Amino acid sequence: MIVVAGEALIDLVVSAEGERAVPGGSPANVAVTLARLDQRVRLLARIGPDExxxxxxxxxxxxQVDLAWAVRADQPTSVAVxxxxxxxxxxxxxxxEGAADWQWTPQELPDLTGTPATALHTGSLALALAPGxxxxxxxxxxxxxxxxxxxSIDLNLRPSIVSDRAAEQERVRRQVRHAHLVKASDEDLAWLHPDRSAADVMAEWRDAGVLCAVVTRGGDGAWLLAPDGTLHEEPAVRTTVVDTVGAGDSFTGGLLAALADLDALGDRPADRLAAVTEPQWEAVLRQAATVAALxxxxxxxxxxxxxxxxxxxxTPN
Structure with missing residues (x-):
């Protein structure tokens, strides 16, 4: 079972066709992706009492996202326009402001000892907004x-909300030390470290104990720095883009699902990830890119x- 922790909010999507309210939130999107890829997934979220x-x-x-550990909160649901x-x-x-997602208390979190959890994934605003x-x-x-x-952590930074770059640099530097796998977009890194290359940042994460670092690059594909220091590059899968909402989250879900299928998630994470072969890393990236393209x-x-x-x-190319 993969446990995903973080926000479940409403995306109010505004386009030339008008407005529509659809479920979203980066961790919730990752959980849905995993479930649709036939992974057992449980979401740790605080869900408001409103419509x-x-x-x-x-x-x-x-x-089929398991909500057994979800908190039925008193605060309203967050909205992303x-x-x-x-x-x-x-x-x-x-x-x-005042929304349910950011009000975690220690008593609301389960003890994962003895559970069938093989991975814990979080990121985005859930790791940035106090007090949760x-x-x-x-x-x-x-x-x-x-x-x-x-x-696993997906940075998924939101500079329009958390705009103090120096504080975010420190937060990310502190939090990635707790992760075996870290994923970011090139836009995340360009804002977080405008004077540094993605390769330099990925190398820093590796030195801090991150076993696998992934950077998505939109239409240019993705990079993955494997535990042995090998850099893998996967081109983007060609598609007709309708919109990019949830693309990064679905990439993350596709990545974790592919690793789960390889039995690369679970106890002794360093040993499991080190056992993934070069062709398998390429297949993992290819699946993640395909999920994002779809x-x-x-x-x-x-x-x-x-x-x-x-x-x-x-399908043959």
Whole structure:
């Protein structure tokens, strides 16, 4: 079982066709992607009591995301306004003040000891916004120390909300030390470290104990720095882009699902990830890129199901 922790919010998507409210939030999108790829997934989220919270619950239930550890919160649901340009690329504005997602207390988190969890994934605003961010960071630290599951982080930075670059540099530097796998976009790194190359940052993460570092590069594909120091590059899968909402999240879900299929998630994470061969890393990246491309080909954060991914992966170029 893969445990995903973090926000489940509503994306209010604004386009030339009007407005529509759809379930979203980076960790929730990752959880849905994993479930559609036939992975058992449980979401640690705080879900509000309002109509948006009901919509989120129905969406997650319909996608077989386990909500046994979800908290039924008293606070309202967060809203992200996603405005699409003519090319389908999304820019975001957030309505987060006093919302449910950021109010974690230590008592609300389960003890993962003795559970069937093989990985813990989180990231995005859940690791950036107080007071809940510190609670989740402490969870990551405990799990890294326990060495009984794989810890994964997707930076997914939001400079429009958390704009103090120096503070974010320190936060990320501190949090990646707790992770075995870290994923970021080239846009994340360009904002976080405008004077440094992605390769330099990935090498720094490796020195800090990150076993696998991944940088997505939009239409230019993705890089993966493997535990043995080998850099793998995967081109983007060609597609007709409808919009990019949820593309990065679906890439992360595709990546984790591929590793789960290889039995590369679980206890003794260093040994498991070190056992992944070079051809397997290439296949992992290819699956993640394919999942992201299929998501870009339709409206909103609507990741593909396993059969769709396998059909495209087996189609001759």
């Amino acid at each position: 948006y919270g009901r919509q989120l619950t129905e969406h997650l239930d319909a996608n 996603a405005t699409l340009n003519a090319a389908g690329q999304a820019s975001y504005e957030f309505r987060l 961010a510190q609670v989740l960071e402490d969870l990551l630290a405990r799990e890294r120390q326990r060495d009984a599951l794989t810890v 998501t870009c080909a339709r409206r909103g954060a609507d990741p593909p199901r396993r059969a769709e991914v396998e059909a495209l992966l087996t």
